[in-house]
Amino acid sequence: MTTLADLAELVRAPAALSVPGDVVAGAAAAGALGPRTPALAGASVLLYWAGMAANDWADRGLDAEERPERPIPSGRVTPAAAVGLAAGLTAAGVGLAAAVGGRRAAALAVPLAATIWGYDLLAKNTAAGPAVMAACRGLDVLLGASGGRLTRALPAAATVAAHTWTVTALSRREVSGAEATLPMRTLAGTAVVAASAAVPATRRAITRRPDDPSAARPERSRAAGVAAVLPAVLAGWYAARYGAAQVEVVRDPSAGRVRAAVGAGITGLPALQGALTARGGAGLLGLVVAAAAPLGRRLARKVSPT
Numbered sequence: 001m002t003t004l005a006d007l008a009e010l011v012r013a014p015a016a017l018s019v020p021g022d023v024v025a026g027a028a029a030a031g032a033l034g035p036r037t038p039a040l041a042g043a044s045v046l047l048y049w050a051g052m053a054a055n056d057w058a059d060r061g062l063d064a065e066e067r068p069e070r071p072i073p074s075g076r077v078t079p080a081a082a083v084g085l086a087a088g089l090t091a092a093g094v095g096l097a098a099a100v101g102g103r104r105a106a107a108l109a110v111p112l113a114a115t116i117w118g119y120d121l122l123a124k125n126t127a128a129g130p131a132v133m134a135a136c137r138g139l140d141v142l143l144g145a146s147g148g149r150l151t152r153a154l155p156a157a158a159t160v161a162a163h164t165w166t167v168t169a170l171s172r173r174e175v176s177g178a179e180a181t182l183p184m185r186t187l188a189g190t191a192v193v194a195a196s197a198a199v200p201a202t203r204r205a206i207t208r209r210p211d212d213p214s215a216a217r218p219e220r221s222r223a224a225g226v227a228a229v230l231p232a233v234l235a236g237w238y239a240a241r242y243g244a245a246q247v248e249v250v251r252d253p254s255a256g257r258v259r260a261a262v263g264a265g266i267t268g269l270p271a272l273q274g275a276l277t278a279r280g281g282a283g284l285l286g287l288v289v290a291a292a293a294p295l296g297r298r299l300a301r302k303v304s305p306t
Contacts, residue, residue: 006076007085010056011049014299015266019048021273021289022137022160023144028280029156032148039100043109044140046093051116051136053086058120066175090117097143105146112139130168134161155196156276163193163272167265170249174259183249183261190246194239197275198232230283234275234290241293242268266305267296 020041027033027040056063056072057079064073071077090113097109115136123132138161145153166186173182245264249257274290296305 002077002081006071009303010071010077010082010085011052011089012303012305013049014296014303015052015305016045016048017292017296017299018266018269018273018305019045019140021270021277021292022140024282024285024289025156025160025273025276025280026141026144026153027148028277028282028285029141029153030145030148030150031152031280032145033282033285034147036100036147037144040097040105040144040146043093043097043100043105044143046089046096047109047113047116047140050086050089050093050113051120053082053089054117054120055124057082057086058124101143101146105143108139108143108146112136112143115139129172130165133168134165137161137164156280159193159196159276160269160273162189162196163265163269166190166193167262167269170246170258170265171262173253173255174262175255177255178249178253178258180250180253183246183253183258187243187246187250190239190243193272194235194243197238197272197279198235200228200231200279230286231275231279234271234278234286237290237293238268238271238275241271263300263305267300268293270296 020038023041023044024033024037027037056070056077060072060079060082063070068074072079072082094106094109094113098106101109115132119129119132119136123129138157141157141160142150142153145157166189169182170178170186242261242264245257245261249261251257270292271290274286274288274293276286277289278286
């Protein structure tokens with residue numbers, strides 16, 4: 001009999017902690033943080049879990065040879081149950097996004113769902129695989145921005161997409177191991193991603209008269225200084241954790257090291273999302289988003305995120 005633990009393993013439940021931050025970062029960048037944001041984040045999680053279930057359904061034959069312990073080849077979850085769960089989660093995710101975000105959210109949730117299924121069924125084992133998966137994450141960020149100015153969220157979407165490309169490129173070598181040139185390329189990409197997230201967003205300068213009382217308040221200056229530094233601190237945390245795992249792959253490109261780096265990329269993503277959220281002007285919320293990173297690492301010890 002299929003248990004909740006089997007389904008949690010099928011959809012890689014702990015990895016979902018890396019998902020809500022996409023929506024939050026997009027909303028912060030677009031000036032769209034509000035009551036709808038948590039529900040859109042929930043829709044994003046549902047679509048992510050749908051993609052994980054569809055991925056294992058599509059890979060059931062390969063997993064029978066390379067990962068017989070996975071839920072489907074081990075017999076703990078039937079193929080019909082897996083694809084049914086994937087379809088149901090997809091419908092629920094798109095429906096929730098449309099219900100809370102209206103047409104603008106639906107206009108992003110539908111292509112996001114289509115791209116997820118397109119990756120699992122068509123693109124995953126092709127040269128286009130990393131780019132398609134990157135597009136999934138980029139659309140996820142824009143889903144969060146659907147209630148505001150989408151153009152303002154494009155840099156955040158591109159940053160998360162670039163990170164996703166590095167993780168996906170590594171994940172294709174989780175079983176066979178990699179050549180040292182691959183982690184060197186992804187490590188360079190990580191450096192660019194971290195630098196992009198660390199730079200404070202450009203804001204219009206406000207000129208104050210010398211007799212303006214607000215100009216003499218040091219606490220405001222300190223708060224502004226913290227707000228400017230926080231994205232760099234969180235981006236540095238992301239780069240240190242994920243970068244260190246990739247350095248280990250450069251030294252030893254075995255399958256085990258590659259899987260560890262992929263796991264670090266997945267569980268470390270909230271730190272990057274937190275940096276982008278802080279960059280969008282929501283520093284405290286950015287810290288909350290980033291806090292999912294250590295929690296995800298702990299949960300990943302019980303249920304693999306890869």
